[in-house]
Amino acid sequence: MIVRRVRFLVWFMMAGAGVAWAGQLPDFARIVRENRAAVVNISSTEVMKAAIPGLGVPGHFVNPFFHGPPRGNGSAPRRFAMKSLGSGVIIGANGYILTCAHVINHAKQVIVKLANHRDYVARVIGLDTKSDVALLKIPATHLATVRIGHPSRLQVGDWVLAIGAPFGFENSATAGIVSAVGRNLPGSDYVPFIQTDVPINPGNSGGPLFNTRGQVVGINSQIYSRTGGFMGLSFAIPINLAIRISHDLKVSGHVPWSWLGVTIQNVTRKLAVSFDLRKPYGALISEVLPGSPAARSRLQAGDIIVRYDGHPITRASDLPPLVGFTPAGTPAYLKIIRNGHPETLSVVVGALPEALPAAYTRPPRKPHDNTSLGLALRDLTGHERRALGVTQGVFVEGVSHGPGAKAGIVPGDVILSLVGRPTASVPAFMAILAHVLPQHPVPVLIHRDGRSMFLALSK
Structure with a gap:
């Protein structure tokens, strides 16, 4: 009898703990209910000359928006219509919509479908391929909008929720957690991505990522996949960055990015020891490009940038967004570590040129x-x-x-x-x-x- 009572008590305590834990889960239903009207489905048609690679390529970063890409048969390239699907989020009651640049880039026509099933032909206000952000405008008013959150407050392990149209299934909600913040991806130096394990599939691109308060903290942009489908690695553009870029697009139609003209890398534990640092931090300059703003300053390879205009640089990905939004011609003050000693110097940042030096090949010689x-x-x-x-x-x-x-x-x-x-x-x-x-x-x-x-x- 005593044994039975003990077992029942243990079961009751475990069940009670489970109920308490479940009660701490976010109210995802409320988040969807309050925000689904501000999420849109985007379709665009683009005339192509060949199949677009990317989906299905092993171990590649994929922009998940293509639906049904044509299969090649080894014949000569031909022209065909490629229909792409994506998502977007309404940020202005007068018809302004944020999405990803790759969703509507080169599109002949962009159609926006609201949650109430009304369709509009959208006007492209501007797009920026470096950040993968685009701003659209539809002829509508009194639209539902979203609340903007603070990506800087996200922590690894926080719950997040995405709403979009994977494979054209409108207003689909998926949830997961934040896997990492400030993630730098190839070809996207200016964006410190939010990495999550939220299921993202073709059609989700451009859709919002919400925190547990129902605020948008990111725009879903890329996945890493060996199959073209979701594999647990999704990446979102921080919403504060996207909003800032949308303002530039609204004002001038483009983003005036700035640059220093340096190649940087993270400081690993072994590199920290080799540079006599107490811990690995900062952005290590491995190259100063000829003719760049950095080349006209005292910066040199081997310098470790640990602060930019008062902002601490913990990892290399912290630096490009700060530099990118500094107006060209403005002096920036950098704290660096050189030969184990701290120094402060200034660099006048410049406008990012359209083309950068290309890579070279090396002919073999006798070793x-x-x-x-x-x-x-x-x-x-x-x-x-x-x-x-x-x-x-x-x-x-x-x-x-x-x-x-x-x-x-x-x-x-x-x-x-x-x-x-x-x-x-x-x-x-x-x-x-x-x-x-x-x-x-x-x-x-x-x-x-x-x-x-x-x-x-x-x-």
């Missing part, structure tokens, strides 16, 4: 073996230096097992400096290496695919 690091090195020719746009360096012809491979050096890299000292030739590299202490990571600057980056090398 010089360096078995102690597992690297096959050789000197660069004058022609190669001009083609690569570098003044010095040694070419990595081959990599075998050893410290070089562990550091991440690959064949085709050009080693520009070691411990901050230029490597003009293989003998110069070997002379510097001779003074490197065993087992202590040191920074090595390499040039790869037209860009430079630091690695931590242990002898």
Whole structure:
């Protein structure tokens, strides 16, 4: 009898705990009920000459909006009409709608369908491919709108909810949690994405991401997929960034991005040790582009930017949005760490040019073996230096097992400096290496695919 009572008490306590936990879940039904009228379905038609790649490509970032892409049969390219589906969110009662640029880019006609099933032909106010934000306008008034939240208050683990039209199924709601914040993706340097595990599929692009207060905190933009469908990795544009960009689009039809002209990377734990930092933080400059605003300042490769105009830089992705919205011609004050010592300097930011230097290829030459690091090195020719746009360096012809491979050096890299000292030739590299202490990571600057980056090398 006593055993039965104990078991019943344990079951009752567990059940009670379960009820209490369930009571803490967000009221998703309320969020959908209060906001579904402000979410729209967007369809557009674009005349194409060939099938669009992306969906179904293994391990690629995908803009999930294409519906039923044509299958190629190996014949010559032909013209066809590609219909795309997407979502949007009403931010102005007078007809202004936010969506993703890739949903309506190159579209011949954009149709917006409201939750009450009324259709409108939308006018494209402007779009910005760098941020993937677009602003539309429909001839309607007294529309339902959403409340804007604060993405900066999001924490990993927070509940979030998306409303959109996956595969054309309008006003579908999906939920999940925030997986990461400030995520930097290839080709989207100016956007610190919100990563979630909210199920996002073709047709969700441009739709809103809500917090538990029913406020929009992001615009769903991309997924990472090996199949073209949802695999647990979704990315949203922070709403404060999207709203700011929409203002520029409304005023001038474009976004006047600014730049410094530097290539940056995160400071890893090993790189922090190699640069004598107490912890990994900041944006490490691996390259200063010729003719850029940074080249006209005192910035140099190896500097670690830890503060920009009073804003702390914790990771590399923190810097581009701050620089991007700084008006061109304005001086910005940077706190950097150089050779282990803090310094403050100013840089006059410039307008981002339309085209940046392209990557170069490297012709193979006879290598010089360096078995102690597992690297096959050789000197660069004058022609190669001009083609690569570098003044010095040694070419990595081959990599075998050893410290070089562990550091991440690959064949085709050009080693520009070691411990901050230029490597003009293989003998110069070997002379510097001779003074490197065993087992202590040191920074090595390499040039790869037209860009430079630091690695931590242990002898």
